Amino acid sequence: MSEDVILKVRDVYRTYDIKGGLFKKASTLTAVKGVSLDVERGTTLAVVGESGCGKSTLARMLTMIDAQTSGTIEIDGLPIDISKTGISKEMRQTVQIVFQNPYGSLNPRQKIGHVLEEPLLLNTDMPPAERQDLALQMLQKVGLQPEHYGRYPHMFSGGQRQRIAIARAIMMKPKLLVLDEPVSALDLSVQAQILNLLADLQDEMGLTYVFISHDLSVVRYIADKVMVMYFGEVVEYGTRDDVFNNPQHEYTKTLFAATPRADVDSIRKRLAAKAA
Amino acid sequence: MSLLEIRNLKVEFDTAKGPFKALDGVDYTVDPGEVLAIVGESGSGKSVAMLAMMGLLPNTATITADTMTFEGLDLQNLTAKDRRKVIGKDISMIFQEPIASLNPCFTVGFQLGETLKTHTDLKGRQIKDKVVDLMTSVGIPDPAGRLNAFPHQMSGGQCQRVMIAMAIACSPKLLIADEPTTALDVTIQKQILDLLVKLQQDSGMGLIMITHDMGVVAETADRVIVQYKGRKMEEADVLSLFESPQNPYTKALLSALPENATGDRLPTVSDFAEAGGF
């Protein structure tokens, strides 16, 4: 069982120093308070919470953008603590990230082909022709055409850009993919396509996902395990069915109650209440 | 008589790649006391229609319509001055980004007061009282204390409440909410939607909800217009739309909702496009 755990996080904290001004004292803000979690290979952990709950900070620590203040992170047996050891090429190849906003995550002055080749260029000694082949294959894999290779990001729709961002993230064949709200900036129909793509890639490449989202309907669809965060703390952590069918924490219950319901029964109930 | 009536509205933009048809002959009617939801994805022209009606589009846009009336008043041939008398008073609008919609240089109390000064005859003390009343009615805690708060000192949800207060300050007959909760968290969204519906029911004004979120539609609307690429796909009351959608695009949208997922894969709109031919 423990062999299957690819991501092991123990008691991780992250604090930010807030600089004092002329009339303000310096203070610290704790964005993540003692988070521990395990993710098994090939599964999806969904992290749910509202803005400011620390879920994006957690994502930044998992992807080595920021260092944790204390606690341990282990990806596939490799300890991650960039403030002490820095980042090696080996560490880079274990984890990648996909951002929320597909309009901001691609360099507007970089052709799509170069976007995809950049990770290979920086981390491997592959010859250019081979890189190009890999990039072209990847384009097809995420549902784009080879002729997209030479185009600029602004020529693509939001959904296509998110496909490109996903393609870039899996170019290095990472073991773990952190998805920071990958579908919340997309239209409903495009969202479905991207979720399908993610499911396909997971099957095909055995990827492990940490899926960060505020949208419970998406989480319910994609997750194996669910973790609910509230003000930097984990308030609920369990399998999807446990969390959705039997929420323990007050906040989780509030969150479920606030989610709009688009089923016919709820509409009937609402209209009846309005008529009364 | 319907409150707002628009027939055959067309909007075209001039762009580098030639003219772009944002709206192609769409009709809208809203009755007093009705909640109409206009739902569509980006590029469907759902916001463009209302902006065109209010004269808020840039001048690269060409707007034509057979009829465009508000309470029988023809909106197309109004001078800018007459238009201002109607818009902001009888028709008002709230936007997606609450914090960006407020002027960061002034306190929320001052901005609310300005709206009242422009459109009503209230003076000094009366304005302040009315502002406090308004802030109470939209559920801002400690309204008298928040009068002197600047927008950046308030949360997104609070700012949206202020925007709503500003919009209902002159008791409009029609309120247009353009994605009012998209930038907000789920729990705040719930509060704002409940507030909007409550205000609408109390005052009997017409409410147009522009949204991409089927959940928001289900929770608020009486009648729904589904738009796609500048054309109207379907118009129905909310229950029959969700119960038995007629148009293939609407069917596609509803089945793409993750909560309606049945199998391993989510059906996508393109799956339906081939069959439905839209």
Added chain:
Amino acid sequence: MTETSPATKADTAKLEEESRSAAKARLAEFWYYFSQNKGAVVGLVVFVLLVLMAVFASLIAPHNPDVQYRDSFLVPPVWQEGGKTEFLLGTDAVGRDILSRLIYGAQFSLFIGVVVVTIALVGGITIGLVAGYMRGAVDTFIMRVMDIILAFPSLLLALVLVAILGPGLINAMIAIAIVLQPHFVRLTRAAVLAERSRDYVVAARVAGAGHFRLMFKTILPNCLAPLIVQATLSFSNAILDAAALGFLGMGAQPPTPEWGTMLAEAREFILRAWWVVTFPGLAILITVLAINLVGDGLRDALDPKLKRS
């Protein structure tokens, strides 16, 4: 996954074509927005004419700019009484053809513009990039130094620098470049600050890009739009400042046909012979105006905030 499909290999030529057409579409869009601004197009035409004039000066100019015609001092322009057809715009106090001197002067003005802007741009971008990217103490130090430079009246500072370096065109250009540099530093830094926290920069970092690559390859190309606009405006500024220094006797030295120097030489004839001052003045005015118009059009075409359709 690792096997290469033959279909993708064969498409390399097609790929390159696609890549070129993407670049072409970018250019076409740029031209569309630029040409919407009629003033900018006029400015561009004038500027191109000016460049042609400078390049082919030896072919166009009717006389050698330094030859003094002893029999024709202060001849008025051809349409005035006493004008000679061989001197279209008249001659100056020592009998040199004003038109020819203006044509050759264009060479100097453009040369000054190009050199000054290049020095200021390269220096400003490098310093601004470092300041914006590193933040912290480095940023504070650089920006305070720039603030000090900006606190001097620009012409005065240029004068002081020329006084230290000694008068002459090259020293004047260096002085002007130093004076203009802080604007580029500030602009670059502001743009870098805005870009460096964007997701694509973070994504490049996650992909393993080092500091140099992030600064010059990822961030810099996205900061260029405001810099190009500022560069055109500085181009005209440089010409103006060089003319001013020339007028004060600290720039190009006589008999160089530089426009500002020509003005300085003509100072004492302002009342007697209006043409010796008016034509160099007009030349400076038209050039600066044309370049500023082009700068305006560039802003329209490059600033994404102005074209959200």
